[in-house]
Amino acid sequence: MIIGIPQGLLYAKYHVFATTFMKEIGAKTVASPTTNKSILDEGVRYCVDEACLPMKVYHGHVAWLRGKCDAVLIPRFMSIRPKEHICPMFCGLIEMVSNHIPDLPLLIDTPVYSLNRDRMLIWAKYAARFLTKDQKTVDAAFDKAIMRQNDYKPGINDEGFPAKVALIGHVYNIYDSFINMNLVKKLNALGIGVLTGEYVPGDAIEDEVRQLYKKPFWSLAREYYGAAVYIRKTKMADGIIYLSSFSCGIDSIITELIKCENDEFPFMVLKLDEHTGEAGYDTRLDAFSDMLKRRKTKFARYVS
Amino acid sequence: MLVTFPNMGNVAFAARALCQGLKIPYVMPEKNNKDTLRRGSFYAPEEICLPFKVMLGNFLECIEKGADTILFVGSCGPCRFGEYCELHMKILRRLGYGNVNIVVADFSPEIGIDALRHRIAAISDKSPVGKLEKLKAVKNAMIIEALCDRLDRIAYEMAGYEVNRGTCKRLMYEYKAKILESKEPDETIAMLRGYLRKFGEVKTDLSLDPVKIAIIGEIYTVIDPFSNLYIEEKLMDLGASSSRMLTPTWWVKDLVMKPVKLNSPNINRAARKYMPFPVGGHGKECIGEAVLAAKKGMDGAIQILPLGCMPEVISKAILPSIRRDYSFPFMTLIVDEVTGEAGINTRLEAFLDMLGSIKKRGGSGRKHNLTKMEPAGSLLRRCANEADRKELFFE
Numbered sequence: 001m002i003i004g005i006p007q008g009l010l011y012a013k014y015h016v017f018a019t020t021f022m023k024e025i026g027a028k029t030v031a032s033p034t035t036n037k038s039i040l041d042e043g044v045r046y047c048v049d050e051a052c053l054p055m056k057v058y059h060g061h062v063a064w065l066r067g068k069c070d071a072v073l074i075p076r077f078m079s080i081r082p083k084e085h086i087c088p089m090f091c092g093l094i095e096m097v098s099n100h101i102p103d104l105p106l107l108i109d110t111p112v113y114s115l116n117r118d119r120m121l122i123w124a125k126y127a128a129r130f131l132t133k134d135q136k137t138v139d140a141a142f143d144k145a146i147m148r149q150n151d152y153k154p155g156i157n158d159e160g161f162p163a164k165v166a167l168i169g170h171v172y173n174i175y176d177s178f179i180n181m182n183l184v185k186k187l188n189a190l191g192i193g194v195l196t197g198e199y200v201p202g203d204a205i206e207d208e209v210r211q212l213y214k215k216p217f218w219s220l221a222r223e224y225y226g227a228a229v230y231i232r233k234t235k236m237a238d239g240i241i242y243l244s245s246f247s248c249g250i251d252s253i254i255t256e257l258i259k260c261e262n263d264e265f266p267f268m269v270l271k272l273d274e275h276t277g278e279a280g281y282d283t284r285l286d287a288f289s290d291m292l293k294r295r296k297t298k299f300a301r302y303v304s
Numbered sequence: 305m306l307v308t309f310p311n312m313g314n315v316a317f318a319a320r321a322l323c324q325g326l327k328i329p330y331v332m333p334e335k336n337n338k339d340t341l342r343r344g345s346f347y348a349p350e351e352i353c354l355p356f357k358v359m360l361g362n363f364l365e366c367i368e369k370g371a372d373t374i375l376f377v378g379s380c381g382p383c384r385f386g387e388y389c390e391l392h393m394k395i396l397r398r399l400g401y402g403n404v405n406i407v408v409a410d411f412s413p414e415i416g417i418d419a420l421r422h423r424i425a426a427i428s429d430k431s432p433v434g435k436l437e438k439l440k441a442v443k444n445a446m447i448i449e450a451l452c453d454r455l456d457r458i459a460y461e462m463a464g465y466e467v468n469r470g471t472c473k474r475l476m477y478e479y480k481a482k483i484l485e486s487k488e489p490d491e492t493i494a495m496l497r498g499y500l501r502k503f504g505e506v507k508t509d510l511s512l513d514p515v516k517i518a519i520i521g522e523i524y525t526v527i528d529p530f531s532n533l534y535i536e537e538k539l540m541d542l543g544a545s546s547s548r549m550l551t552p553t554w555w556v557k558d559l560v561m562k563p564v565k566l567n568s569p570n571i572n573r574a575a576r577k578y579m580p581f582p583v584g585g586h587g588k589e590c591i592g593e594a595v596l597a598a599k600k601g602m603d604g605a606i607q608i609l610p611l612g613c614m615p616e617v618i619s620k621a622i623l624p625s626i627r628r629d630y631s632f633p634f635m636t637l638i639v640d641e642v643t644g645e646a647g648i649n650t651r652l653e654a655f656l657d658m659l660g661s662i663k664k665r666g667g668s669g670r671k672h673n674l675t676k677m678e679p680a681g682s683l684l685r686r687c688a689n690e691a692d693r694k695e696l697f698f699e
Contacts, residue, residue: 048621050612050638076581085382088584092618095579099625111581214390214410217380249614252351253387260394 001131003027003108004069006061007034009054009090010077012175017149018073024141025128030069032061035178039064044274046100053179053245053273054172055089055096063101071106071130075123080115084219087250106130120146156184158193163292165266166195166231168224169243169251173272180243181278183270183285187241190289195237197227204230212257221254228258232265238292239266246273266292305329305430308371310359311336313527314456315552317480318449319375321489325441326431331371332484333362336530340365345641347395354531354610354640355524356388360395367401375427378410382584383615444489446556451496453551455479458503460536464514464545467507473540475502515659518597519548520590521608522616525639526550532608532639533648542656547602549593550586570596578622587615591622598630603659605632611640633659 003022005011011018015031022029032039035057043060065072074097077090089096094109110126113119124142125135132138154175158164165187173180174196184194205226209215216222224242231237242258244251255269268288270281309319311333323330334340336358344361363374379386389408396404407423428438459476466472479499486492517539525531526548539546549571561567571592579591590607597605607623609616623634635655637648 048617050617050620078581083380085584088382088587088614089618091382091581092579092583092587092615092621096618096621099578099622212390213393214378214387214408216390217386218382247351247612249351249353249384249612252349252612253384253391256349256352256391257394260398 001027001071002069003029004065004072004105005029005031006058006065006072006074007032008058008061008176009093009172012154012171014149016152017145018075020148021124021127021141021145022073024144025131025137027131030065032064035060035176037178040178040274048096048100050247051089051096052248054170054176055093056274057172057176057179058093059097059101062097062104066101066103066105069105071108072104073108073127075127076109076111078111078113079219080112081219082114082116084217084222086218086220087248117146153198154196155198156194156196157199158188158195161188161193162191163239163289163296164193164195164237165239165241165288165292166197166228166237167241167243168197168228168231170220170245170248173243173245179245179272180270181281183241183243186282186285187289190285192289192292195231197223200227200230200236208233216254218250221250224254225257228254229261232261238296239268239288241288242267242269244269244271246271266295305373306331306371307373307375307427308333308363308366309375310362311340311528312355312359312524313529313552314449314452315527317452317483317492318445318552320483321448321492322441322445324487325433325444325489326428326438327433328427328431331366331369333366336362336528341530341641347399349391351612352391353384353613355385355522355528356391357641358524358528358531359388360392363392363396363404364399367396367404372404373427374404374406376406376408378408380410383613385585441489444493446553448483448489448492448496449556450553451493451500452483453553455496455499455503457547457551458500460540460546460548462503462506462508462545463540464516464543465508465510465512467509469543470541471506472503473537475499475506513663515544515604515656515663516602517544517546517656517659518593518602518605519546519608520550520593520597520605521586521619521637522590522610522613523550523555523586525608525610527552531610532637533643533645535606535608535637535648535652538649538652539656542653544656549596550589568592574599578625579619583615583618585613585615587619590616590619591626594619594623594626594632594634595630598626598632603633603663604655605634606655607634607636609636609638611638633662 005015005018019029039060040057042063043056043058046063047056047059062072062074074094076094077086079085094107098104098107108127108130110123112123121142124138128138167174177184187194205223208226208229209222216225228240231240242255244255259267266288268284270284306329307323308331309316316333320330320332340361341358343364344357344359348357348360376389378389389406393406407427409423410420431438456476459472463472479496482495483492486495519526519536527550529537536546558567568589571589574595575588575592579588582588594605607620609620620636626632627634635651
């Protein structure tokens with residue numbers, strides 16, 4: 001049996017687990033290619049107009065996998081931590097995909113309620129039921145997949161550049177170099193190193209979030225807010241770029257919360273959608289990098 | 305302490321009655337208008353949904369009139385509504401209203417029942433009346449809310465059957481104006497019951513067969529007439545009969561029944577096929593209502609959502625499947641602060657024309673069996689008797 005894995009949304013974070021697990025229980029896996037123009041176009045064609053860009057791209061990936069596999073793995077992420085949620089769109093993703101894309105193969109849409117071991121084992125058992133019902137195989141595959149996943153540490157922390165910005169935002173925006181138009185490379189070319197939120201310690205995030213009146217109930221929002229505020233406080237970077245996609249509900253709140261806390265720390269929100277013109281995008285990056293560098297010299301002058 | 309609350313359809317009437325009953329001074333927010341929205345959207349983040357902007361406008365207006373405590377509700381669902389209070393606080397603080405206290409009634413296990421009791425006590429301790437009086441005030445507020453919802457429902461539904469076009473609308477405006485004049489909750493209730501009787505006396509022609517439309521979608525924009533550009537009143541003018549299930553009374557009932565999973569079983573059952581998992585907000589309810597409306601034999605449905613509402617976008621993605629399975633027409637109306645009214649009017653008229661012509665042709669050729677339909681005007685016959693019924697909390 002060939003299992004298709006769409007290379008969109010949280011693939012960037014959990015693909016090691018998914019691929020290893022499926023391989024270990026005896027399936028062949030095929031991942032869709034990294035996002036390209038035709039995948040984006042397919043996605044825009046099938047997806048509901050009001051959805052955000054990553055959702056549209058995901059539709060494109062699923063559409064690409066049709067005819068190339070026997071089943072598509074689309075985990076329904078209800079939440080990844082207890083009592084918290086991810087975006088509502090993740091809960092209804094299966095419905096959006098299955099109602100809009102015709103001729104779909106079997107969908108493995110087992111819901112994920114939490115990433116702790118017990119819940120994930122239940123997930124593994126259900127997700128594997130089309131291939132094997134042998135508990136031992138599933139357990140062994142699960143352990144191996146978890147081990148590999150724990151070894152995999154995504155994140156960017158460039159050293160040796162004159163300036164450094166923290167790139168905060170959803171993983172599926174930051175690591176998809178097609179939809180963010182090679183943002184990391186562009187920043188590097190401007191002489192700016194990139195730091196991603198994964199390098200902020202988890203305890204620090206908790207501490208920052210505790211300052212809020214109400215703890216954000218989105219796991220991702222909690223991480224981004226905590227990371228951004230911590231980076232600003234400790235000056236781990238010279239500025240923050242928040243990479244957001246148009247009509248993302250979570251980002252509309254988080255960017256505002258970060259702004260409210262912000263004093264004079266450079267902060268820029270980059271919005272992505274399927275029409276983003278590259279020229280305007282580059283200009284904003286240029287301006288931001290100039291500003292960062294000028295600030296450095298200005299402060300240097302004050303010191304000397 | 306001067307209390308205020310956001311304006312959301314009839315909820316403000318109930319909140320007003322509650323304050324009157326508790327003898328707490330309050331500021332009644334003005335009826336939502338362009339100025340409220342303009343002010344709210346000026347200070348609100350650009351991409352946030354419409355309800356946030358309107359509510360922020362309400363708060364700013366009331367604070368200028370001297371209010372220093374805001375009553376608000378919260379949630380912990382995946383929808384953005386739960387984060388409103390946090391953002392409202394930050395924005396008000398930035399505007400220099402740091403002294404304004406927002407009391408958030410958050411119904412979740414997250415904050416714990418003690419914290420909720422503490423927050424409610426902050427308000428109720430300021431009230432000079434006794435415990436029994438307080439309970440009575442809450443009860444009266446709920447009765448007023450239920451009566452208002454019932455009156456609105458009758459008005460919207462009866463508008464298609466009335467002989468003299470505009471009678472229902474006039475009565476509806478009349479009672480809403482009179483509520484603001486009354487000083488005591490008991491007086492308000494007696495007045496509203498009187499109007500229930502008046503609706504029973506409206507001349508109707510049950511042989512008329514108006515276009516029947518279900519209003520579904522996001523709860524704030526559906527309930528608050530200003531946010532949806534008075535769509536229900538426009539439908540009244542056009543001689544259509546409209547109905548919606550989401551009301552503030554329903555919301556309270558839903559909230560109470562949620563822990564035991566008995567909240568609106570009919571809606572959940574209808575939605576299960578299309579949306580087996582909840583998506584937050586009222587996305588599942590939207591689907592359930594659409595299916596129920598199709599089964600009930602209504603002619604069409606209008607989905608209303610604020611721009612960027614995440615749960616409703618998922619519902620919108622599923623509605624085409626319901627349209628295909630039941631051949632049930634839909635129209636989706638996305639509202640935000642720049643929605644032009646002329647375009648909406650045109651779309652509404654075109655939609656009604658289309659539904660009318662389908663009706664004339666003899667239906668849209670639905671294959672499935674309709675469930676037992678409520679005979680035309682049964683609601684109207686019922687409403688006169690109900691005027692004297694005491695338990696109007698829930699239908």
